[in-house]
Amino acid sequence: MSPAATALPPGPITVDDHQNCPATGVLRRVGDKWSVVILSVLARGAHGFNELDRTVEGLSRRMLTRTLRGLEEEGLISRTVHPSVPPRVDYALTELGRSFLEPVTALGLWAVTHRPDLDAARTHFDGATRGDVRL
């Protein structure tokens, strides 16, 4: 897809367009189940692995590892190993991660603000499809 939704070029949107667009990857990361949650927790301060695991209920160690790797790969969080006994690894937001949280938070605020509209729309849709109207 094109970078800025409001500034789309004319003509067809090719597969390459949104495969190459940096926004596509970012959007998908935002859409995955745990990234934003983990980022939000880390916004309150650095945390260890099991600490994160316990803080976020329902998050398995497997997905925690995978998500942390992904976020680290994109430079949104840092991973610091303290070679002690017991071993300690700290995860923290990077500067990039903090800046990323701004537009994400804006999106979250939009959702909260427009919750009534979203609910109303769903209710109306259900009402319309219940009788197979689809007009």
Added chain:
Amino acid sequence: MSPAATALPPGPITVDDHQNCPATGVLRRVGDKWSVVILSVLARGAHGFNELDRTVEGLSRRMLTRTLRGLEEEGLISRTVHPSVPPRVDYALTELGRSFLEPVTALGLWAVTHRPDLDAARTHFDGATRGDVRL
């Protein structure tokens, strides 16, 4: 998850927290493969079904239908049937859809702006893991 990432309450984040949070659903919609693309196309004006299908390369009719239904259900787009021959159905952004595009566009702009950082991070990560350093 909590509405505003920067205003998380203390204590563990329960499953209910992000199952009930309106942001979770919105985030997942943003993350799916075609929603934002379709929304972006519709930002340029109303379009018919096959028109959309042809405009967005790689998009199958099946996914187009599913995505349009989802967006309609959330009130982001409208669906208008013109009972003519041949039949014509117009999809267009609603007011809610237009307002939704603002934070999404902000996210897209963030991605474009920080592309160099994202690329640099990935390169650095690859370099670090290539030799199994993980320090």
Added chain:
DNA sequence: CAGTATCCATGCCGATACTG
């Protein structure tokens, strides 16, 4: 034109068990 129906490959994600 505007869909629906069916099948199938892939990937996300959780549960569980094991390791340094």
Added chain:
DNA sequence: CAGTATCGGCATGGATACTG
């Protein structure tokens, strides 16, 4: 403490064929 390995269920999404 901080992971990895393996398995399996379920959802996402593509290909193809058919319908009003």
